[in-house]
Amino acid sequence: SQQGEEDPQALSIQEGENATMNCSYKTSINNLQWYRQNSGRGLVHLILIRSNEREKHSGRLRVTLDTSKKSSSLLITASRAADTASYFCATGRGGGNKLTFGTGTQLKVEL
Amino acid sequence: GAVVSQHPSWVICKSGTSVKIECRSLDFQATTMFWYRQFPKQSLMLMATSNEGSKATYEQGVEKDKFLINHASLTLSTLTVTSAHPEDSSFYICSAWEGWVGELFFGEGSRLTVL
Numbered sequence: 120s121q122q123g124e125e126d127p128q129a130l131s132i133q134e135g136e137n138a139t140m141n142c143s144y145k146t147s148i149n150n151l152q153w154y155r156q157n158s159g160r161g162l163v164h165l166i167l168i169r170s171n172e173r174e175k176h177s178g179r180l181r182v183t184l185d186t187s188k189k190s191s192s193l194l195i196t197a198s199r200a201a202d203t204a205s206y207f208c209a210t211g212r213g214g215g216n217k218l219t220f221g222t223g224t225q226l227k228v229e230l
Numbered sequence: 231g232a233v234v235s236q237h238p239s240w241v242i243c244k245s246g247t248s249v250k251i252e253c254r255s256l257d258f259q260a261t262t263m264f265w266y267r268q269f270p271k272q273s274l275m276l277m278a279t280s281n282e283g284s285k286a287t288y289e290q291g292v293e294k295d296k297f298l299i300n301h302a303s304l305t306l307s308t309l310t311v312t313s314a315h316p317e318d319s320s321f322y323i324c325s326a327w328e329g330w331v332g333e334l335f336f337g338e339g340s341r342l343t344v345l
Contacts, residue, residue: 154336161236161323161338162274207273216262216327216334220274 123208123221131227138195140224142208143188150211151184152218153193155204162207165193198228233257234326236337243314244345250310251340253324259304260326265297268321268339280307314344 123144132138142151150169154162168175168184168191175182181194195202205225209218233256243249253263261282266274278299279287286299296318298310307326311318323339 159321159339159341161234162325162336164333164336216332217264217276217279218325218334219276220266223273225271 123210123219125206125208125221125224127224128222129225129227131229132198134198134200134228134230136198136228138198138202138226138228140193140206140208140226142191142193142221144191144208144210144219144221145189146210148186148210151182151191152209152211153180153182153191154207154209154220156207156223157204165206195226198226200228200230202226202228234324234335234337236322236324236340238340239338240341240343242343242345245315246313248310248312249314249342250308251322251324251342253307253309253326253337255305255326255328255335258326258328258330260307260328261304262327262329263301263307264325264327264334265299265307265309266323266325268323270321274323277309311342314342316344318342319344 123142125142152167153165156162166177166182168182179196184191205223207223208221235254237252263280265277268274277292280299280301282301288294301307321341325334325336
């Protein structure tokens with residue numbers, strides 16, 4: 120069964136605005152990852168945050184993890200039209216390479 | 231970064247036929263690969279874990295006789311959808327675990343349409 124739920128399901132913003140997506144999960148995890156998927160394409164790994172980390176940055180991306188609330192957020196700052204895609208959180212269990220994906224957020228960044 | 235190639239990227243077949251999808255790790259060896267299925271506007275659902283040299287481990291609810299997985303070499307896993315029906319139409323994505331760097335790499339996906 121699906122582990123993570125993301126909200127919002129869809130998000131539409133203007134270029135230059137920040138986009139925040141949230142992910143909640145149900146069981147304990149080794150790590151949580153965020154992926155991006157352009158329509159009809161494969162997944163691109165964005166960032167991984169380990170269970171003992173609380174915040175991580177990568178370029179315009181900022182990820183937080185709250186293991187007590189079993190939740191994570193992905194913030195994309197100064198969004199661009201090219202950021203339009205679906206974003207998925209994924210939690211790792213066992214050795215960490217077996218991933219369970221969240222429901223995803225479809226982000227649309229308009230010019 | 232490491233590259234995972236899937237072939238074919240799209241396939242259309244008649245109901246009742248079998249379709250094979252290949253997943254190759256191009257510049258690394260992958261003892262473990264994963265197969266996912268994705269319906270339109272939905273998330274990825276893990277179907278099975280493909281282990282080189284041994285039987286695949288299927289997730290609950292996935293018919294192993296329907297979705298045959300073979301991982302005969304360290305760079306190739308295949309998924310065969312047997313006796314395909316329209317409800318099998320979906321986007322199938324594989325991923326390969328690069329153990330040296332500890333990262334999972336995804337293929338570009340294969341879109342199956344069963345008429």
